[in-house]
Amino acid sequence: MAASIESLLEEISNIEDPIEELQCLKTALLSIPVSDLKDFVSGHRFEVIFSLLNSNEREQVELCVDILERILTACSPLQVVQNYRAELQAGLTHPNDTVKILSLTQVGRMAEQPDAAVEILNSRNIIVTVMRSIAAENMSVAKQAIQSLSKLGRTQTGLDKLIRSDLVNVLKEVMTTSDIIRYRVYELVVEIGSEWEGALAACACSGIIPQLLDELTGDDVLIRATAIEMVTTIAQTQHGRKYLHGHGVMNKIARMIKTADTDPFSSLYVPGLVKFFGVLAFMQGPQPVCEYYPVFQNKVFEMALETDPTMVGVALDTLGLLGSTVEGKQVLHKAGDKFMSVMLRMSQVASAGATELRVRCLEAISNLLTLQPEQQTEDLLALTESWFRLLSKQPIDMFRDISTQPFPELHCGALRVFTAIAAQPWGQRLMVSTPGFMEFILDRSTGQSKDAKDAKFELVGSLLSSSSAAEILGSQNCISLKSYQREGPYYVSAVAAVGTEGAE
Template identity: 30%
Template sequence: MDTVRTLFARLADDRDRLPALLDGKAYLVNVTPAVLSQLVSVQDTALLFPCLQTDNEEQISTVVFILKLLLPIFDVGSKFEVLSQCLIDALGHSNNDVRSLCLQEFKECSVTEVGNAALCEAKNVIGGIVQLVGDKDMSIALSAADFLTEFGSYSLEAAKVMLRGELLNNFVNVMKKDDNVRYRVYDIIIKVQAASPEHLTICDSSNLIDKLIAELMGDDALIRVVCIATLSEMALNSHSLDYLKSKGVVDRLISLITNASSDPLSELYMPEVVKFFGKMCFKDGPQSVINLFPRFVDTIFGLINDSDAVRKKIGIETLGFVGQTVEGKHVLAKEGVKVTKALNEIGSLIQAEGTDLRLISINAMCQLLHVDVASQTEDLVNLSLQWFQCISSEPVDTILSLCRQPFTSVKCAGFHLVKTLSAFTWGLEALVEFPTFVEFILDRSADTNKESKDARYEAVESLAESQYCIHIFGNQNYVKFKTYVREGPVYQKVVNPEVAMDTT
């Protein structure tokens, strides 16, 4: 305790400040959070903020390091009560690490009942962060936008505070900086309205969504692309989609499709139109979309076969959106050879190392193959098997090679595919026929991070929970799966050290 008190006392002396901070960093980094909470108070932590008022970069980085150790140990209420002004002042710091730290703290406060309510009373904080949405540093601008999204989505009161009166004017003014900032603000509003129909009402009253829709209705093809991409997020929620229909947005998109052949710039925005209707399938069903846009599915296939990576990405993602529902699978099944060719292309991309499209293709294949056990019919089961065989000539080998990848995102996606297969008897049979599958899937030593451990665990858990597991894998392997699940995703076998005895 004396050591900590001495360290904080030394901060008062300008000449000893940096050495004290460096000593504090070396000492505190080795103390557990539980012990830290007994040694350091939130009032002590407030003493660190004046140390940021310097041009010495080493001192600033040391303060930030110590704050990252200490701030998580305090509850939101005490942090906001004691440190709110310190954090507000530090938001104007020239160092991005300092500003980023403050934004992260405010974000954590915003998603708690106490913190969100306190921030609703602190309009100066929200106003300052709105200004940061237009910051020239992209990481700060995006962090500010992320905070405002979380804050406004958390409660209706927060949305009202943010989008009415003076703060709404702040948004309107910051949007004038440039096109990128304007669409960053639109993106915040679109995400906040998704929280509930009541949030949509508040966002609608700000007139910002109307401004976005007005831009869509204009003649600028490049602006149209961004507008459709932004509004497409609203197609995923029933209340938001109904709103867009009432505002004429869906009719506008149908008009764009109808006139595409006579518009030389239609290639710019048509991929985003397809993406919008793909998301709309999730709520209205693909047949409803096809009734509005008869060439919808053919357009998706065209995008998947396009040489442009961006267009191909949109096609693959949209196919996954359509095919994740039972109705969507039936619609795609009617396409016969066309869907087979598209799936073969996706299978090729799954096998292509080092491409940005690989993970997107894996995730789309998971959506296309997945069928809840309760929804499985003979037709759907056979369809999933046919689509599975489009991955490659040796699809299980391809999937397990993904699970061996050093890239965590690809590895986890591979385990997700294994989990998807475990819902089908044909999937279990394909896995059990693969040599060394059981040893591979139970090998904990191959995972070095939490994400991979969790993904492997979920795959094993799905195997163990299948009603056909014991019949296909046998009782011995079934017991191994169950034991793995019981031990949890993180388990280390305790090995008793052997003590060497000198018998000479």
């Protein structure tokens, strides 16, 4: 096979229209495992294929890209940068975006191998071109550039080159292209700064992170909304939260929520502010965040009662996040009547809202009702039961009705609510006392999608995992559930075929 590849390369270098030969070469290369190609590619040069990229023939260029992708994958990243540095540089400025992406992908590979990363970081022209690629019109090119630079910036050497040297001025120049491009650079710098505290400090010293924080209170509400998303990403790391707290960002965002009612355009950015505090509450604990920033919790309740589906959706997601922990459940319980009103609203949304909101609502309800075995104290069990009963006079029937509607995502969402209460004694008592409910659980004909079968199987497992199940459900139900679990989620019972031959 190696001989046939060599002969094809020879033919390609001597003809004017090599499309057919390129197709044969591509087929030959794809027929050989990458591991078997390594020795061959290390002993040969492929300048002829690179040279054929300089063509207006789209098919020829695309074939060359496919071939080079296979060849370069068989090379180590260090071999690529040492042997094809000039070709990579040319590829980054090629008029065809697939060629650019090929070169950018190789830079990303080099970032993951220390020796190759040092080589490419010392290739200033290449790094500058990659930085300028962030401003590409094609979003796939820009994303690949951001991804490759982000990988390079994860090491101390890469950080020093990209952020602590004069190369950062190239990034700042790229930022001036437009608002959209500026936020692509923010995305890159935030990704690098999220790696470790020293990286964030370097990104802050560059001036780019402080510029991002200034955008939070800018005049353009759309830019403000995008800035909040970026700052929320910073808040997902401990060192990021420490930095934001030290610069008063939490207080600034709390003030923005407080004054939002006076801004007619606040609906564009308030969901982002709430998401920020939702992440903060999940990371640092709901109690200190809700106590120190009560405006956040009040805003979530207010949004849940609104008619704007965007506001309601974010409120539901945030309530589910808060309620997924014991501490969050206790914080919500302390809100008293305010939270009771929200639960009643959630019941309405789950039963008759728009499908997407119903799915998010069911997810939130299942999080609010879930208790791990070690969390099942008398007080918490009484709390989750009271919340479940608040949702409807007949909550089991309510969620069973939701599960029978012709929307797979609603079916699975309702099953997840049942799974949440199935491990709790009060939930088991409700299930076994509801006529036909145990038969509903054991009925494999409901919900035929893989997700539905998995969700039903998880419900069965949740019931059987509880130490109280045998006593409450009874031996016959437990035997049937164990049989269901033993057969697996996708079991289909054999049905004897009835012959019809001769029926006439």
